[in-house]
Amino acid sequence: MKKYMVDARGKQCPIPVVETKKMLAQMAESDIVETLVDNAIAVQNLEKMAKQKQLECSWEQQDEHTYRVFIKAEGAVDEAGEETAECIPCQPVSEKTGNTIVVLSSDCMGEGDEVLGRALMKGFIYALTSQEGLPNTVIMYNGGARLPVEGSESLEDLKLLESQGVEILTCGTCLNHYGLTEKLSVGGVTNMYVICEKMLQAEKVVKP
Numbered sequence: 001m002k003k004y005m006v007d008a009r010g011k012q013c014p015i016p017v018v019e020t021k022k023m024l025a026q027m028a029e030s031d032i033v034e035t036l037v038d039n040a041i042a043v044q045n046l047e048k049m050a051k052q053k054q055l056e057c058s059w060e061q062q063d064e065h066t067y068r069v070f071i072k073a074e075g076a077v078d079e080a081g082e083e084t085a086e087c088i089p090c091q092p093v094s095e096k097t098g099n100t101i102v103v104l105s106s107d108c109m110g111e112g113d114e115v116l117g118r119a120l121m122k123g124f125i126y127a128l129t130s131q132e133g134l135p136n137t138v139i140m141y142n143g144g145a146r147l148p149v150e151g152s153e154s155l156e157d158l159k160l161l162e163s164q165g166v167e168i169l170t171c172g173t174c175l176n177h178y179g180l181t182e183k184l185s186v187g188g189v190t191n192m193y194v195i196c197e198k199m200l201q202a203e204k205v206v207k208p
Contacts, residue, residue: 002028006035008042009066012119014127016042017049020071021130024055027073035069043067100135101202102128104144107152109208121147124208125154125161134166135206138187139195141171149175149183158186171195 006023008016020035027033035046043059046069050057056072108117109124125147128135138161140147147154148170162168168187175181175189199205 002031004031004033006033009036009038012123013042013045014123014130017045018127018130020046020069021049024053024071024073029074031073033071033073035071037067037069038065040067043069046071099201099203100133101198101205102135102138103199103205103207104138104140104147105207106143107146108143118153121208122153122157125157129157129160129164134161134164136202137167137169137198139169139171139190139198141174141195145170145174145178145180148186149180150185151183152185155185162186169194169198 004023004027006016006019008019011019016035016037020033023033037043037046047057047059050071053074055074057070059067059069061067104121104125106117107121108114109120110117128138138158146152148158148168149155152158158168169190170184170187172181172189172191175184181189
């Protein structure tokens with residue numbers, strides 16, 4: 001039995017869960033990962049993830065700002081990278097979920113505080129990169145056109161999605177309106193006809 005460590009203190013949701021899942025994918029049966037987080041909500045999220053995967057989970061509070069969460073792995077991955085019989089079956093990371101489109105019409109998620117909204121949108125896009133079923137296309141328009149450009153906090157995650165086979169499209173009129181055409185750093189430029197067509201043809205449209 002080996003022990004692994006993930007220090008997710010100071011990292012926003014869903015990063016502690018995503019990093020712990022990535023570590024679990026590398027571990028053998030009965031190995032234990034200890035994830036350090038700094039708030040009770042992160043502990044609850046890790047517990048939920050472990051419960052969904054039917055993994056043993058326990059935690060303890062080390063001090064005011066540190067919680068230690070322990071999750072025991074089940075199954076293993078052999079040297080060829082294939083799951084053993086004991087592994088929980090899962091889809092390949094790059095597998096698509098039908099014809100699903102994610103539409104981002106703002107660089108904020110939800111209404112209310114803009115700083116919080118931007119943090120939530122950043123977290124959503126990061127979480128999207130780690131889903132077992134990826135969308136076919138991510139379409140950005142209006143304020144969402146600020147996301148795929150130079151200097152965006154979500155740029156690297158959008159590039160990762162593109163490398164996994166997700167089509168990244170941004171409204172050209174919106175880029176021009178915000179003066180961002182020359183700063184587009186991932187994906188392609190599209191128009192309202194294509195946006196309308198893709199949304200009508202999609203089996204599912206997700207708009208956070």
